[in-house]
Amino acid sequence: MHRQAELAVMAASEEAYPKDGRPEAAFVGRSNVGKSTLLNALLGRKKLAYTSAKPGKTRTINFYLVGEEYYFVDLPGYGYAQIDKKTRAAWERQMNGYLKNRETLAVVIQLVDSRHIPTELDVKMTQLLQKAGRPFLVAATKRDKLSNNQWQQMKGRILKKLDIAEEQLYPVSAMDKNSIFALRDAIIE
Numbered sequence: 001m002h003r004q005a006e007l008a009v010m011a012a013s014e015e016a017y018p019k020d021g022r023p024e025a026a027f028v029g030r031s032n033v034g035k036s037t038l039l040n041a042l043l044g045r046k047k048l049a050y051t052s053a054k055p056g057k058t059r060t061i062n063f064y065l066v067g068e069e070y071y072f073v074d075l076p077g078y079g080y081a082q083i084d085k086k087t088r089a090a091w092e093r094q095m096n097g098y099l100k101n102r103e104t105l106a107v108v109i110q111l112v113d114s115r116h117i118p119t120e121l122d123v124k125m126t127q128l129l130q131k132a133g134r135p136f137l138v139a140a141t142k143r144d145k146l147s148n149n150q151w152q153q154m155k156g157r158i159l160k161k162l163d164i165a166e167e168q169l170y171p172v173s174a175m176d177k178n179s180i181f182a183l184r185d186a187i188i189e
């Protein structure tokens with residue numbers, strides 16, 4: 001894992017995004033799906049990305065510089081944050097603009113909870129990524145909470161609901177280093 005990682009930029013607007021041309025891997029998912037936990041596991045750090053029991057804490061687009069080579073980008077969670085409609089609309093505009101227009105964005109990792117069928121918001125995000133023509137992977141988090149039989153059933157439901165290819169889906173658990181290594185290698189590739 002990369003231990004040389006640091007929070008480089010917390011951007012509340014496009015003007016604050018890094019301009020150094022390094023490639024970016026963006027992480028997007030519902031609030032409380034485990035984005036910060038997954039980022040910390042991928043980076044081999046415990047507390048670099050802020051985790052909270054209260055969903056919706058990420059309110060900026062956070063750029064983590066990894067090994068001076070590329071950025072992992074933590075996007076605000078969607079679907080839960082208890083904020084007013086005006087602020088939510090502004091977040092959505094910023095996030096959609098980033099996902100559609102950011103030239104240095106190399107890949108998007110959409111997180112879904114492996115224990116639940118993806119929501120309509122998850123489906124809309126997948127469709128946005130497909131329309132934008134962005135390469136993307138789906139990380140099914142919290143895989144350790146399911147038996148192998150339960151996972152096989154949920155895997156089929158996730159693939160069907162999101163209408164994605166099986167090779168795009170990565171079951172992950174912060175407790176299982178092999179799943180983290182597999183996802184990290186796919187991102188870097």
